[in-house]
Amino acid sequence: MTSVSHMDSPHVVDLGLTQMLSLLVDQNLDAAELDVHLIGGYDDTLLEHNNGTSESNADVDSHSFPLCSKVVEALQRRRQHFHIRTLFVLAHNTRIDSNGISHPIVTGFVVETCTGTITPANFDRSSRSPDEVVRRIRVTVSSGDPTWNGKLLETYDAKKDRYQIAACSWTPRWQYIALSLQQLSDSEILLRCSTSPLSEGPDFVDNERRLFGYLIKHPNWKETFPARKPRIFERTADGGWRRC
Numbered sequence: 001m002t003s004v005s006h007m008d009s010p011h012v013v014d015l016g017l018t019q020m021l022s023l024l025v026d027q028n029l030d031a032a033e034l035d036v037h038l039i040g041g042y043d044d045t046l047l048e049h050n051n052g053t054s055e056s057n058a059d060v061d062s063h064s065f066p067l068c069s070k071v072v073e074a075l076q077r078r079r080q081h082f083h084i085r086t087l088f089v090l091a092h093n094t095r096i097d098s099n100g101i102s103h104p105i106v107t108g109f110v111v112e113t114c115t116g117t118i119t120p121a122n123f124d125r126s127s128r129s130p131d132e133v134v135r136r137i138r139v140t141v142s143s144g145d146p147t148w149n150g151k152l153l154e155t156y157d158a159k160k161d162r163y164q165i166a167a168c169s170w171t172p173r174w175q176y177i178a179l180s181l182q183q184l185s186d187s188e189i190l191l192r193c194s195t196s197p198l199s200e201g202p203d204f205v206d207n208e209r210r211l212f213g214y215l216i217k218h219p220n221w222k223e224t225f226p227a228r229k230p231r232i233f234e235r236t237a238d239g240g241w242r243r244c
Contacts, residue, residue, distance in 0.1 A: 025080065064089065145168050165231040175215055189208050
């Protein structure tokens with residue numbers, strides 16, 4: 001079996017790892033052996049100086065290093081035995097452009113669940129599956145929902161092959177935040193809303209504006225998740241998705 005997650009904060013690592021393992025093994029068993037692939041974090045502290053040499057600047061906060069360190073430490077503390085098969089993070093996953101700006105080499109990948117094979121991939125908007133804006137909003141606002149405190153957001157039900165986007169709440173204050181951010185220029189949104197503004201993809205600002213627009217139009221989370229029920233999408237015969 002295969003379990004895949006996206007972790008963007010050390011805060012979710014411990015509970016997130018427990019969530020992932022609960023789908024794979026009996027966590028009371030000490031003998032379980034699992035392969036691990038860590039991919040995606042890059043060296044976001046590199047700066048290019050006028051003399052043409054690149055070095056790490058202690059005054060620049062790193063987001064990737066604390067996260068990668070936390071994941072490895074959490075694996076070490078578990079009862080199970082983990083074999084790290086891929087460690088494509090930090091310097092290994094970093095390229096420097098002609099302006100001295102660091103960028104991740106791999107920003108996405110696909111997993112063949114039958115074999116565990118991993119292949120780097122890029123995803124355009126048409127391949128991001130259903131309810132993209134709502135899923136983005138959950139990532140943005142979930143820290144304020146005690147239901148998801150420190151947890152990974154559940155999205156896909158592998159047993160039933162369907163998207164089951166679990167409910168997440170947000171306060172009306174997000175409407176005012178979204179209204180304020182929507183008035184900013186593209187460059188200001190990039191600086192305010194990204195931890196790596198120089199390395200974002202070309203559609204980052206557009207995605208953020210779509211998120212703001214939804215929060216402005218739907219300040220009450222119950223409109224999106226009535227009775228706190230999940231939003232469920234089933235696969236159609238042509239490979240698309242249909243809301244249940």
